[in-house]
Amino acid sequence: TQLLExxxxxxxxxxxxxxxxxxxxxxxxxxxxxxxxxxGEGPVLLVTVVTGGEVKKLKRLTFQFGDARKDSSLHITxxxxxxxxxxxxxGPRGTGANNLFFxxxxxxxxxx
Amino acid sequence: xxxxxxxxxxxITVTGKKLTVTCSQNMNHEYMSWYRQDPGLGLRQIYYxxxxxxxxxxxxxxxxxxxxxxxxNFPLILESPSPNQTSLYFCASSLRQGGPTxxxxxxxxxxxxxx
Numbered sequence: 696t697q698l699l700e701x702x703x704x705x706x707x708x709x710x711x712x713x714x715x716x717x718x719x720x721x722x723x724x725x726x727x728x729x730x731x732x733x734x735g736e737g738p739v740l741l742v743t744v745v746t747g748g749e750v751k752k753l754k755r756l757t758f759q760f761g762d763a764r765k766d767s768s769l770h771i772t773x774x775x776x777x778x779x780x781x782x783x784x785x786g787p788r789g790t791g792a793n794n795l796f797f798x799x800x801x802x803x804x805x806x807x
Numbered sequence: 808x809x810x811x812x813x814x815x816x817x818x819i820t821v822t823g824k825k826l827t828v829t830c831s832q833n834m835n836h837e838y839m840s841w842y843r844q845d846p847g848l849g850l851r852q853i854y855y856x857x858x859x860x861x862x863x864x865x866x867x868x869x870x871x872x873x874x875x876x877x878x879x880n881f882p883l884i885l886e887s888p889s890p891n892q893t894s895l896y897f898c899a900s901s902l903r904q905g906g907p908t909x910x911x912x913x914x915x916x917x918x919x920x921x922x
Contacts, residue, residue, distance in 0.1 A: 704847075730911075737811075737897050737913025738850075783850065785911075793838040793901040793909055794857075799849035 698722070699784055699798035707804040711773050716801040718784030719766045725787060727767045728795070729758055732781040774805045809834045813898050813914035820888055821922050828883045828917050830898030836912070837903035839881040840865070841873065843894040844916075850897065856881055857903060888921040895919075 702717050718727065726745045730738035742751050744760035744767060751758045755778075757770040771778055781802050785795040811832045820826055832839065840855035842865075852865030856875040870892055872884040881900075885892060898914040 728911075735915070737899070737915055738911075739913070740910045743910075793903055793911070794840070794852075794855055795911055796852070797842075797850040799847065 699786060699796060701782075701784060701798040701801050703801060704799065705802050705804075707806065708774055710776060710805055710807050713770070713772050714774055714803070715768055715770045716782055716803070717766065717768050718798050720786070721765065722786075723764050725764070727760060727764075728785045729767070729769055730783045730785060730797075732783060732800075733779075738781075738783055771803075774803075776805045776807050779803055779805050809912070811898055811900055811912050811914040813896070813917045815917060816915065817918050819920045819922065822889055823887050826885050826888060826919075828885075828896055828898075828919070830881045830883065830914060831879050832881075832898075832900040832912070833879065834900060834902070834912065835878065836900035837878070838901040839875065840899050840911075841871070841881070841883045842897045842899065843867065844897060845894050853883065853896075885919075888919075890921050893919060893921050 700719050728743045729741045732738040742758045747762045747764045749760045755772045759768045781800045783800045784798040788794045788796050814829045837858045841853040842850040844850050851867050853871050854865055854873040856862045859878050862873050862875050896917045899911045901909045901911045
């Protein structure tokens, strides 16, 4: 059974601090995605990582895919209140590349 | 505007009263899916559809039905709702493709309460 474990489950930090959240699995994934969900809305895709060891940057967000393609991390530099939200990692099921399995999420609160 | 539209956004109902949550996408996507989101459990897949007339169970299909008669619509049917189906429901769609996972587009969610 595929399982994506995210840590920490909750994170509350001050504006300007750095943070890292993790997505771990015992299974190998062909790719992993990160989504952000804001209150009252559906998740929105941030990034897709495909190659083991890959690093992608999106402004202050840095995403890394583990060498063995079993884990991923999201690092936020100088967090802003606008970064507040639920961060979800997701990977494809064996039934199709578009059929995603989601982690339980990290709920981030950035305090002004 | 490209979007996934769910209705209703909020619903309070009683046990046993059949209801349908509609989902429509205007992006000509082949793939559509329903998820429920519960505290501490994340997004769990209920049903998915790879194309018209092709549907399959996800992780938590019990108590739900779906149909895919048209490409753009993927309604979720609760024939006899029970309190344990109180949840936040999301419909999502994606362009079916080979290779790396494509982007999943989500609706805004439907909050259902079953009394």
